[in-house]
Amino acid sequence: xxxxxxxxxxxxxxxxxxxxxxxxxxxxxxxxxxxxxxxxxxxxxxxxxxxxxxxxxxxxxxxxxxxxxxxxxxxxxxxxxxxxxxxxxxxxxxxxxxxxxxxxxxxxxxxxxxxxxxxxxxxxxxxxxxxxxxxxxxxxxxxxxxxxxxxxxxxxxxxxxxxxxxxxxxxxxxxxxxxxxxxxxxxxxxxxxxxxxxxxxxxxxxxxxxxxxxxxxxxxxxxxxxxxxxxxxxxxxxxxxxxxxxxxxxxxxxxxxxxxxxxxxxxxxxxxxxxxxxxxxxxxxxxxxxxxxxxxxxxxxxxxxxxxxxxxxxxxxxxxxxxxxxxxxxxxxxxxxxxxxxxxxxxxxxxxxxxxxxxxxxxxxxxxxxxxxxxxxxxxxxxxxxxxxxxxxxxxxxxxxxxxxxxxxxxxxxxxxxxxxxxxxxxxxxxxxxxxxxxxxxxxxxxxxxxxxxxxxxxxxxxxxxxxxxxxxxxxxxxxxxxxxxxxxxxxxxxxxxxxxxxxxxxxxxxxxxxxxxxxxxxxxxxxxxxxxxxxxxxxxxxxxxxxxxxxxxxxxxxxxxxxxxxxxxxxxxxxxxxxxxxxxxxxxxxxxxxxxxxxxxxxxxxxxxxxxxxxxxxxxxxxxxxxxxxxxxxxxxxxxxxxxxxxxxxxxxxxxxxxxxxxxxxxxxxxxxxxxxxxxxxxxxxxxxxxxxxxxxxxxxxxxxxxxxxxxxxxxxxxx
Amino acid sequence: xxxxxxxxxxxxxxxxxxxxxxxxxxxxxxxxxxxxxxxxxxxxxxxxxxxxxxxxxxxxxxxxxxxxxxxxxxxxxxxxxxxxxxxxxxxxxxxxxxxxxxxxxxxxxxxxxxxxxxxxxxxxxxxxxxxxxxxxxxxxxxxxxxxxxxxxxxxxxxxxxxxxxxxxxxxxxxxxxxxxxxxxxxxxxxx
Numbered sequence: 001x002x003x004x005x006x007x008x009x010x011x012x013x014x015x016x017x018x019x020x021x022x023x024x025x026x027x028x029x030x031x032x033x034x035x036x037x038x039x040x041x042x043x044x045x046x047x048x049x050x051x052x053x054x055x056x057x058x059x060x061x062x063x064x065x066x067x068x069x070x071x072x073x074x075x076x077x078x079x080x081x082x083x084x085x086x087x088x089x090x091x092x093x094x095x096x097x098x099x100x101x102x103x104x105x106x107x108x109x110x111x112x113x114x115x116x117x118x119x120x121x122x123x124x125x126x127x128x129x130x131x132x133x134x135x136x137x138x139x140x141x142x143x144x145x146x147x148x149x150x151x152x153x154x155x156x157x158x159x160x161x162x163x164x165x166x167x168x169x170x171x172x173x174x175x176x177x178x179x180x181x182x183x184x185x186x187x188x189x190x191x192x193x194x195x196x197x198x199x200x201x202x203x204x205x206x207x208x209x210x211x212x213x214x215x216x217x218x219x220x221x222x223x224x225x226x227x228x229x230x231x232x233x234x235x236x237x238x239x240x241x242x243x244x245x246x247x248x249x250x251x252x253x254x255x256x257x258x259x260x261x262x263x264x265x266x267x268x269x270x271x272x273x274x275x276x277x278x279x280x281x282x283x284x285x286x287x288x289x290x291x292x293x294x295x296x297x298x299x300x301x302x303x304x305x306x307x308x309x310x311x312x313x314x315x316x317x318x319x320x321x322x323x324x325x326x327x328x329x330x331x332x333x334x335x336x337x338x339x340x341x342x343x344x345x346x347x348x349x350x351x352x353x354x355x356x357x358x359x360x361x362x363x364x365x366x367x368x369x370x371x372x373x374x375x376x377x378x379x380x381x382x383x384x385x386x387x388x389x390x391x392x393x394x395x396x397x398x399x400x401x402x403x404x405x406x407x408x409x410x411x412x413x414x415x416x417x418x419x420x421x422x423x424x425x426x427x428x429x430x431x432x433x434x435x436x437x438x439x440x441x442x443x444x445x446x447x448x449x450x451x452x453x454x455x456x457x458x459x460x461x462x463x464x465x466x467x468x469x470x471x472x473x474x475x476x477x478x479x480x481x482x483x484x485x486x487x488x489x490x491x492x493x494x495x496x497x498x499x500x501x502x503x504x505x506x507x508x509x510x511x512x513x514x515x516x517x518x519x520x521x522x523x524x525x526x527x528x529x530x531x532x533x534x535x536x537x538x539x540x541x542x543x544x545x546x547x548x549x550x551x552x553x554x555x556x557x558x559x560x561x562x563x564x565x566x567x568x569x570x571x572x573x574x575x576x577x578x579x580x581x582x583x584x585x586x587x588x589x590x591x592x593x594x595x596x597x598x599x600x601x602x603x604x605x606x607x608x609x610x611x612x613x614x615x616x617x618x619x620x621x622x623x624x625x626x627x628x629x630x631x632x633x634x635x636x637x638x639x640x641x642x643x644x645x646x647x648x649x650x651x652x653x654x655x656x657x658x659x660x661x662x663x664x665x666x667x668x669x670x671x672x673x674x675x676x677x678x679x680x681x682x683x684x685x686x687x688x689x690x691x692x693x694x695x696x697x698x699x700x701x702x703x704x705x706x707x708x709x710x711x712x713x714x715x716x717x718x719x720x721x
Numbered sequence: 722x723x724x725x726x727x728x729x730x731x732x733x734x735x736x737x738x739x740x741x742x743x744x745x746x747x748x749x750x751x752x753x754x755x756x757x758x759x760x761x762x763x764x765x766x767x768x769x770x771x772x773x774x775x776x777x778x779x780x781x782x783x784x785x786x787x788x789x790x791x792x793x794x795x796x797x798x799x800x801x802x803x804x805x806x807x808x809x810x811x812x813x814x815x816x817x818x819x820x821x822x823x824x825x826x827x828x829x830x831x832x833x834x835x836x837x838x839x840x841x842x843x844x845x846x847x848x849x850x851x852x853x854x855x856x857x858x859x860x861x862x863x864x865x866x867x868x869x870x871x872x873x874x875x876x877x878x879x880x881x882x883x884x885x886x887x888x889x890x891x892x893x894x895x896x897x898x899x900x901x902x903x904x905x906x907x908x909x910x911x912x
Contacts, residue, residue: 033888044888045895132827204842204849217845220828224841228828266827270785273826274887277784281889288892 023300026051027293051292058299065306078324079317083309090305094298102294109286117276125269132262136220136254140230143252144218146173147232151248154180155236167191175250176229177201180236183212183245203249207233211247220254228254228262315343319350331358386481393475396421396439408463408482409434410456430455434463441467442476451483460666462487488670492689495671499561507554510547517543556682560671566606566693573601573638573649580614581636590622595637603649604717609690616683617653617710624708625657632657640716647716656707660700668700748773750879752907753855757875759912763864766794766909770855770879777899778881779847781890782831787823789836789885790854794818795906796866797874813866813873819882820854875909 030051033044069087072080150169157165162180170178170191179190179200185208190200207217210233217233230252238245254262275282315335322333333354335347379402382389388405390413392398397420401413409431416424421435434454441448447468454461465480521540525533577594584592618634625632633656641648660668669688672681691698696714703709755768770792774782782788796814801807819836830843831850844850867873880903883894894900 045884045891048892129827201842204844204846205852206845206849219830219845221830221843222825222828222832224839262827266825269826270824274785277781277786278887278889281893285889285892 020300020304023054023296026054027296030289030293048288048292051296055292055295055299058296058303062299062303062306065303069306078320079313082316083306083313086309086312087302087306090309091302094301094305098294098298098301102290105290106287109290110283113279113283113286117279122272122276125265125272128265129269132265135258136228136230136262139254139258140218140220140232143230143250144216144232144234147218147234147248147250148216150178150250151234151236154248155238163189163191173250173252175252177249177251179249181247181249183208183235183247188246200249201231201251203233203247211235212245221251226263227256228259230254312343315339315347319347322350322354326354326357331361388480388482389477391470391475391477392421392438392442394473396442398424399475405480408461408480409454410461434465437465438467438476438478445469445473460484491670495685496561499557499671503554503558503561506550507558510551510554514544514547514551517547556686560682560686560689566609568604568606570602570604571607573603573651576607576610577614577636577638577651580611580618584618587632590632590634592618592632592634592636595635597637597639599640601638601640601649601716603714605694605714606690609693613687613690613712616687620683621653621655621657621708621710625655628658630657630706641713649714649716651712651714653710653712654703654707655709659702659706659708662702665700665702669698748775749902750904752877752879752904755857755875755877755907755909757862757909757911760859760861764862764867764870766857766860766862766875766877768857768860768877768909770857770904772851772855772879773902774847774851775899775902777897778902781886782822782824782847785824785826786887786890787821787885789882790820790822790879791882792818792820792857792879793877794860795876796862797876798866798869798872799874800872814863821885822850822854870911873911875911876906877909878904878906880904 026047029043029047033047069080069084073084150173153169154162154165166178166180166189169175170193176194177190177192177197177200180188181203182188185203187200187202192198192200201221203211203217210217214235216235217231219231221229221231223229231249232252233247233249236246236248253259318335322335325333331354334351337344337347337351382400382402383404385402385404388408389400389402390398390405391400397418398413398416399418401417406413409428411424411428411431413424416427421439425432425435431454433452437450437452441450447466449464449466452463452465454463461482462484463480464483465478467476467478469476517540521537521544525536528536574594574597581592581594584590621634622632635654636651637654638649638651641650669684671685688698691712691714694714696712698710698712700708700710750773751771753769753771755766757764757766772790778788794814794816795812798811798813800809800811802809821834821836823832823834824830825832825843828843830845831847832841832843833850833854834841842850842853844853862875881900883891883900886894
């Protein structure tokens with residue numbers, strides 16, 4: 001409950017104001033209560049207690065606040081340093097000013113109270129008291145004498161007349177009261193002038209003792225109204241020692257003027273003495289009150305300083321954390337606007353700034369997105385082009401490439417973006433002529449176009465390159481196409497035409513030549529002399545053989561030139577290859593193996609034409625190995641291949657022969673590209689032709705350390721499982 | 722934690738206060754004798770109270786500071802519920818008589834004023850004044866409460882009224898053992 005209260009008191013502004021008002025009221029009450037005449041004097045102790053309790057409470061609250069502040073500083077909380085600086089500044093100001101006022105107040109308090117007292121005044125008062133006493137003493141002595149006379153008179157009188165005589169004596173002497181007492185305090189007779197009183201003033205123990213010791217008593221008494229009266233008690237002379245002692249007590253009024261003077265002197269004296277006696281407690285109580293008020297003010301001020309510092313620092317703190325947030329990229333930070341002062345202005349400006357920043361960032365993001373879209377668009381367009389496109393800047397740094405360019409150049413160009421062409425050059429030496437061309441041509445400022453041949457793994461590649469300078473001479477865009485296939489097709493078409501012509505022109509005279517030679521041999525060998533018959537036979541045989549060879553060659557040509565429709569049928573490639581291989585099992589020196597493949601791949605091919613392909617390739621490999629005197633070791637394989645979402649069947653034929661001479665790698669599948677003694681040089685050309693009729697590709701690669709690999713790739717219509 | 726510290730400090734404070742109050746009880750006023758005796762239909766109290774004033778109080782008195790005494794009387798009806806150990810107590814009647822004692826410098830007399838009646842007596846010595854103050858004679862008890870005298874108990878005590886002191890002296894007197902002279906409650910003898 002108390003903690004809750006403290007919590008509530010420590011939050012918000014109202015409790016602070018109410019506390020301030022409470023403390024002010026308390027200070028006022030405290031200072032008023034110190035005055036002796038105040039109605040609040042009765043409550044002084046309560047007010048003092050409340051003040052001390054408030055002081056303790058305030059101390060606790062302050063301690064809590066300070067501890068919190070200390071923790072904040074230790075935790076490096078934003079704004080805590082500024083708060084502590086402000087608080088220390090405030091506290092210092094308050095301390096200095098309050099202590100100056102306090103010390104001066106204490107000083108003046110001491111001097112003020114001390115100045116009330118003076119030795120001369122004290123002496124004067126003592127003397128006046130003494131004077132009053134002396135003035136009264138004269139009358140006292142007269143009255144004592146008078147009383148003694150009366151007591152002597154009474155002692156002479158008989159016992160029965162005493163009452164009557166006392167009354168008379170009272171009237172005669174002008175006394176207020178006259179009473180006769182026995183020495184043990186028993187009243188014997190009395191006479192009182194004042195009709196309201198019945199019992200006379202009884203003598204106290206001291207008087208009785210004095211009288212017992214045979215000493216008369218005379219003294220001044222203040223009465224109920226603080227007027228002075230004289231009391232005399234005189235022992236009656238006793239006639240015989242056996243009788244109980246008696247005394248007469250007489251009370252006289254003192255002259256009114258004298259009495260009032262005495263009263264004034266007495267009052268002044270008593271007051272002065274009391275004040276003098278109370279000097280030290282008075283100073284302490286004033287000091288205590290002052291200290292309490294100062295302490296209360298001090299603590300409350302420091303507390304208020306903490307509060308006000310927090311209030312001042314809070315928007316700055318929020319601003320600081322918001323700035324942090326903005327610095328870390330969160331531009332959506334908005335602060336609650338506070339007040340119309342400079343801090344409020346700062347907060348509003350900050351909000352405006354973050355709004356602007358957000359707008360600017362959104363705009364940037366939008367344009368960035370637009371740019372990205374455009375780039376994507378361009379990349380897609382470039383990617384879908386069948387031509388390779390690259391851009392270079394003035395320093396021959398590669399800026400953009402498309403997918404096709406990587407494909408054509410047979411190297412992934414992405415890692416070489418933003419890099420100099422030389423790097424590409426060193427990474428792939430076969431591209432050196434390409435980059436050299438670009439560097440050379442780009443030194444000018446006109447469009448150019450040039451054909452270039454590159455030595456690629458797959459063979460010689462012909463590229464058609466076109467360079468166009470970018471606007472403002474910022475670089476070049478180079479578009480290039482792989483025209484190898486185009487050129488090949490042109491060459492093939494030319495060869496086909498030549499073959500057709502040759503077959504047609506040469507085949508016709510061959511049969512008559514052969515028939516004529518056979519007829520020559522048949523007719524003239526019996527009739528020529530036997531020694532010449534041998535020569536004739538030899539010559540005609542040569543003619544027949546050569547014609548036969550020519551026929552074969554012409555047949556090959558016609559095969560090559562022929563372009564019949566394909567008889568496509570779906571066959572399982574595995575069993576097809578196995579069936580072909582059975583024809584080659586007869587020779588024990590040949591090792592021809594088919595690497596098994598679990599996939600059952602069905603492909604649409606013309607089986608007769610395809611059989612010819614494989615025969616040609618196998619024959620080529622076997623002959624190459626045998627010619628080089630190496631073992632025939634051929635591995636045939638096939639597998640399914642997925643490339644750019646297209647499915648292919650790849651058949652590989654790997655031999656361990658001498659390999660392909662490097663100068664022939666590119667022209668291997670062209671007609672008359674042969675290094676063999678016999679053969680038409682059309683075998684591999686036919687292979688290529690048939691494969692291309694199947695929309696496939698065929699190429700050969702050399703394998704390390706020796707051997708060659710021929711690869712056939714045929715598109716699959718559909719995948720089979 | 723601050724809460725437990727506060728509790729500790731409070732406990733220590735209470736301890737010291739108890740210590741002070743117990744030490745002060747050595748020199749207090751005391752009830753010498755007190756008797757309730759029957760007079761006619763009613764009953765009266767006769768008592769003697771000793772007022773051994775400390776030097777500090779005497780000093781204040783001689784310097785003109787008036788000292789206020791009080792005498793408290795309490796008539797209690799106690800009904801035993803469980804023998805002596807547990808009793809139902811009811812305060813039937815309480816009264817307080819207050820006296821102001823001061824020194825009259827001019828006459829060198831001590832003046833004792835009963836504050837209720839304004840009755841006024843003067844004494845030539847302090848001891849005589851205290852003697853007179855301590856002597857309670859024939860204080861009549863209220864007859865309406867005297868029906869069952871066997872269950873009745875009269876308790877009395879006397880002390881200084883520190884709140885009647887001048888303001889500057891009050892805080893000092895309240896914490897000083899030299900001013901803590903209140904007698905313990907004493908039970909009057911029932912005759």
